[in-house]
Amino acid sequence: MFRQKFLRSLLTFLCAVSLPVTTAWAAGSVQVSVDKLNVRSGPSLQDSIITTLPVKTVLPVLSTKNDWIQVKLPNGQSGWVANYLVTQEQTPASVAQIESTTDKLNVRSGPGQTYSVIQTIDPGTRYSIVQKNGDWIQIQLSGQTKGWVASWLVKEINSGGQTSTKPSPESPPAANTGTTPPAKPGAVQGASLTLEFAPYVYATPDASTPAIGQLHAGESITVLTQQNGWIQFPYDGVNAWISTDENSLPTLPNTGTGSGTGAGNTSVTTPPVTQPTSPAKQTVRVNTDGLNLRSQANTTSAIQGTLAIGSTLTVLEKQGEWYRVQAPDGKTGWVAGWLVTVSQPTAPTPSGPYVTIINPDTNVRSGPGTEHEVISHVQTGEKYAIINKAGDWFQVTLSNGSTGYIAGWLVSASGAPAVIKSNELVGKVIVVDAGHGGNDNGATGASFSTLEKTVNLQVALLLRNKLEAAGATVIMTRPDDRKLTLQQRVDVAVTNRADIFVSIHHNTHPNTATNGSIVFFYNQGNSSKLASLVQNELVKATSYKDLQSRFGDYFVLRENPVTAILAEIGFLSNYNEEIRVRSEKQQDLAAEGLYKGILQYFSSQNTQGS
Structure with missing residues (x-):
């Protein structure tokens, strides 16, 4: 039944996009609908590529031939573009x-x-x-x-x-809101397809890679292309893929839910249980002037007002990437999470033994094992009092007074023996260096003014939690927003006789199309090996482009006698990547990739030693 319905929908789409183009392209302008549009020397795919253009570039039309349009380029030269990769603009006389x-x-x-x-x-x-x-x-x-x-x-x-x-440049709402997302920046305005099942979303057309999200039945997507049973569509600022096979199963990234083996873990289809609001109030700071305060958690709802840059707002609840907030004047509404900086409240520390959650959406179960029902989810940084221990599971008291069980290897325990699944990191001293800080902001995001120092620290703190839970001694060069000299950062590693030094940064480039992850090293040997392993795991966890580990002449690497790497997670100068590096989920995936690379490094060192 599903097959028939889906094939009917797909047939409708294919018929729509395969009809011959009969509308003449009037003399005027066209706007580029995809990023890195190829401009060719003639009107065919066999002609050479003379340049590429970013999405939304507007070009004057010179002539047309079949499915191709000759345009005038920004440098004054001319070239040919495919008419199905551009949209027709109003003539200059109509919008002057x-x-x-x-x-x-x-x-x-x-x-x-x-x-x-x-x-x-x-x-x-x-x-x-x-x-x-x-x-x-x-x-x-x-x-x-x-x-x-x-x-x-x-x-x-x-x-x-x-x-x-035009409304402020908010990215479309996150998936799983139950609403049809508007077209995202850079998306081709193609046919709309309404889903009749709930497919998982992938970064590439390969179900063996980690899923990056899930859509709902009834949700509509804008089709970019389709190939070999896969459909590409715009999703959370990037072009993603879904399979047309409703039975395709995802390989989910290890984000700390379920058991260590994943056996019996059904948390991906279990709706999160809403927790009562904690007495500690979370706040956000507005990062852009004229931020829209909306009536609902999406970019299409009514604007109830605008907020000035620097305003501090009290968080009332969260839905996907959106926050419902209360402004200083008492007005409430929703703001886009990628346009604010979140300040985590300092939760009260339990008086006795307690656990600290190190991964977002960690499962709380009704009993000590993955066969028991998931009754709640808890978030990174939250602390819960331990009332009992059953095997590798901690029984804790939740904020609403009920109790539940959390896997011991997914938390950091204080006042109780830690549950460690492997010993590779036990006794290792690791310095985690969050780049920049204080009045040194580092790079600034080109689209949303993201401060590099902020996202560096967010990833660094998540990495610290993961390393400590595995038994390592972690020393932060800066646990908060402060400035250190490069020499001071190196001194932390030397003074504490660290085993490795990991510096965390985010990149920028004059070409806004540049994106991806790079892990740098200075010395060959252990440093280059660590960089290579971390590079592999980082891109595997995050699905960022692999720009390869490479030599880098940086002070904290060059002047450091300790095995040292510097990770550039992503590019703040790239629109899509800036959106992603701001995401709490992507930050955790980056920290997970760094952690797994470090774990592999020490595992290989132990193997060599034996």
Whole structure:
């Protein structure tokens, strides 16, 4: 029955996309619908690629031939693009001017928040549109001066005097909200397909790789392409895949749920049990000016107000990547989690023995074993009093007064013997170095102004928890937001006679299309081996692009006598990757990859020693 329904849906889609293009491309402009669009020297796939263009680039049309469009490139040359990878823009005459919707709007030298401010403009004055690039509009200022403004902070005025205002650049809501997500940045506006089952989502069309999420029956997706039983669609800022086989089973990443072996763990289909709000109040800090406060946890709901950068909001609840918050004026609503920085409250520490949760969504079961029902989920950093121990399981008191069992190898125990499944890290001294800090922010995200120092520390703290739970002694160069010199960081490793030194960073590049993970080493031997193992596990856990481990001439590596690596998790200059590195789940997956690489390193050292 499912097969018939799905094939009917798929047939409808294929018929829609296979119809010949009969609409003529009027002289005007087209906008690039995919990232890294190939521009060719002629109107066919056999012609050579002369350049690539980022998503949302607007190009003037010169001519057309069959399914190809000749366009004028930003450098003045011409080239050919496939018409099914671009969308037709309104002619310049129909949208000719913009007007600022905020006082002192920054006009920048380029299309992004990292470019310098060349002047400010105010409401009441209209400026002609020169061109568009993604969410940015180039306008004509006085004389020959041109500059770029954020499209979500202006209104566009067409020749008929009508205006339109673009919402702030929020990414679409996370999956599993039960709503149909709007098209994501960079998505091709293709056919819509309504799902009749609940498929798992993969980073690549391969069910043997870790699943990165799950969709609901009844949810609609925008189809980008389909091949060999797989459909590609935009998901959480990246292009992901689902299988057309409803019986395809996922290989889930080890995020700390269930048992060590995974046997009998059905937590992926068990809905999380809502926990009572903890007395400790969590807060978030607004990272962008004019942040939308919405009525529901998605980008299509009504805007109830805007919030200034730097505002501190009290968290009332969380749904996916969204937070329901209370503003200083008492108003409540939902804000996008990738546009705020979360401040974790300091929970009260139990007076007796207790466990600290080291992975998000850790299962709490009704009895001491994976065969028992999952009754709740608990989160990273939470502490629960131990009231009993049964084998490798701790019985704990939950925040609502009930009790449950947590696998001992998934928590850090205080005041009670730790449960350790392997001995590779027992007795090892590991220095975890969160790069930058204090008034040294490191890199700044190009799209959401993410501070590198913040995400460095978030991943470092998650890694510390995992290493300590495995028996290692972990020393942080900075456990909070403080600045250290490079020499001080090295001194921590030397003074404590560390076995290894792991420095955590996030990258940036002038080319915003650049993305992926790199683990650097300076010395051949143990350092290069550690880097290679960590690189492999990091990309396996996160599905980030593998840019390979490589030599790096960095002070904390070069001047360090300890086996040392420096991990660049992802690129803050890349739109999709900045969204991902801000995600709590992705941060935990990064920490898990680092942890597994370190574990492999010490396991191999023990094997050599024996």
